Amino acid sequence: MTDIKGAHPDGIVITTCAQRPDLIPRLHEISDGWPPFMTHDAIANALFDQVADDFPAYCVVATDSDRVVARGLSVPFDAGSEDRTELPARGWDRVLVWAYADLRHRTPPTTASAIEIAVDTDYLGRGLSPRMLAALGDAVRRQGFDTLLAPVRPNAKQSRPTTPMADYVRDTRGDGLPTDPWLRVHVRAGGVVERIAPASMTISGSLAEWREWTGLPFDRDGDVVVPGALVPVHCDTAHDHAVYVEPNVWVRHRLDIGAGVHRLPSGGRLCPQSPDGLD
Numbered sequence: 250m251t252d253i254k255g256a257h258p259d260g261i262v263i264t265t266c267a268q269r270p271d272l273i274p275r276l277h278e279i280s281d282g283w284p285p286f287m288t289h290d291a292i293a294n295a296l297f298d299q300v301a302d303d304f305p306a307y308c309v310v311a312t313d314s315d316r317v318v319a320r321g322l323s324v325p326f327d328a329g330s331e332d333r334t335e336l337p338a339r340g341w342d343r344v345l346v347w348a349y350a351d352l353r354h355r356t357p358p359t360t361a362s363a364i365e366i367a368v369d370t371d372y373l374g375r376g377l378s379p380r381m382l383a384a385l386g387d388a389v390r391r392q393g394f395d396t397l398l399a400p401v402r403p404n405a406k407q408s409r410p411t412t413p414m415a416d417y418v419r420d421t422r423g424d425g426l427p428t429d430p431w432l433r434v435h436v437r438a439g440g441v442v443e444r445i446a447p448a449s450m451t452i453s454g455s456l457a458e459w460r461e462w463t464g465l466p467f468d469r470d471g472d473v474v475v476p477g478a479l480v481p482v483h484c485d486t487a488h489d490h491a492v493y494v495e496p497n498v499w500v501r502h503r504l505d506i507g508a509g510v511h512r513l514p515s516g517g518r519l520c521p522q523s524p525d526g527l528d
Contacts, residue, residue, distance in 0.1 A: 261313050261377065263384045266305035269312075273301045276310060276320045279369035284477030286462040286493065290452050292342045296349055300324060300364060303352060306392055307361060309384045311368075311377065319368040319377055321385040324348035325358030325392065335360055336499040340400035340446030361389045363399035379434050390504040397504060399440070400449050400497040403429040406479045414445050414479070414496040432498075440500040449497035456484070459491045467491055 266273050277298075288294075300322045301308045311319035326347040328335040337343040344362045351358060366381045389397045406417050406429065420428045427433050456467045459482065463475050472481035473491065482493040 259313075259375065261311050261318065261380075263309055263311045263319075263380060265388050266301045266308040266310055269310060270305060272310045272312065272317060273305065275317045276301055278317050279319065279367060280371065281367040282370050283367075284475075286452060286459070286475065287450075287477065289454060289458075289462065290342070290450050292345055293450075296345050297364070300345075304348070307388055309381065309388055311381060311384075313372070317369075318372045319366070319381050321366045321381045321388075322364040323361050323385055323389055323397065324364055325351070325361045325394070327351050327356045327359050329359050330356070335398060336443055336446070338447055339451075340449030340497045340499065342448075342450055344398075344400070358394075360396055360398060361392070361394050363397060378431070379438060382434060382438055386502055386504050390506055393506070395504050395506045397502040399435070399500045399502065400446050401431065401435060401440075401500050402449075402479070402495070402497050403427075403432050405429045405431070407477055410474050410478060410480050414447075414498065418442060418445075418498055435500055435502075438502065440502045443499045443501050446497045446499050448494050450493075450495040452493040452495075453490060456486065456489050456491060459484075 264272075266276075301310075301320075304322075304324050307323040307325060309321040310317060324345060326344055327333065333347065341364065345364065348358075348362075350356070363385055366378060366385065368377050368381065386397050403414075403417065406412070406414070409417060417429070418427065418432065422428055426436055454462070459465070459467045465473060465475065467473060467484050468486065470484060470486050473484050475482050475493070478493060479495055480493075482491050484491040
């Protein structure tokens, strides 16, 4: 068996889940740091845990000896059908539903979208995020696609929840790179921002559920700033519910389908979900 990226001096090996199906049940062993409320997206709860089983050639896993330290998931879907687009406004939720509808109806896919890149918190700051992104590109390229799309979640935006996403992604450092660490990974990898996905994930629940998820009172109408949320959560006390609608950033990565092993190009302009503490 040949791994997708080859051995690395630090001993971490990245393979597709098709190459290591024995690791699929262990993909969620990593400590990924997601805030508790993010585990209550209804579409994610219905479909997310099946992705590696159903699309193993589109997913990658990193191991350090016998320890699973990172995962990268993507799904193929048909963007050419009526009422579809490559970059839907409902981003993450929409492409996951489309991928499973296409799988059920045996509809040939036309492109692929990243769903998640997650690195164990013990391995942040080691440069593993860009390696996982490149490996995910390799996996998609090997399935015959020249593009990897991604509804990117700029994690550091949680520190500026009231800033519109369109404004946030334009913020850069003095060297021209984005202020957001995860966006910087994608910029350096050559990703290009195409548009905002304004309703990429939707999480709703009763006020009691939101209190349990966040530890906050949720006792006043209006917007509630929640740690880990990219935008405020809207609270409606009269109707006893609160709703979080998360925007993401649609990014396109071009893949070199003529290469033996894909490398995401360096440079580029702007462009899921795992800052690695990189400068």
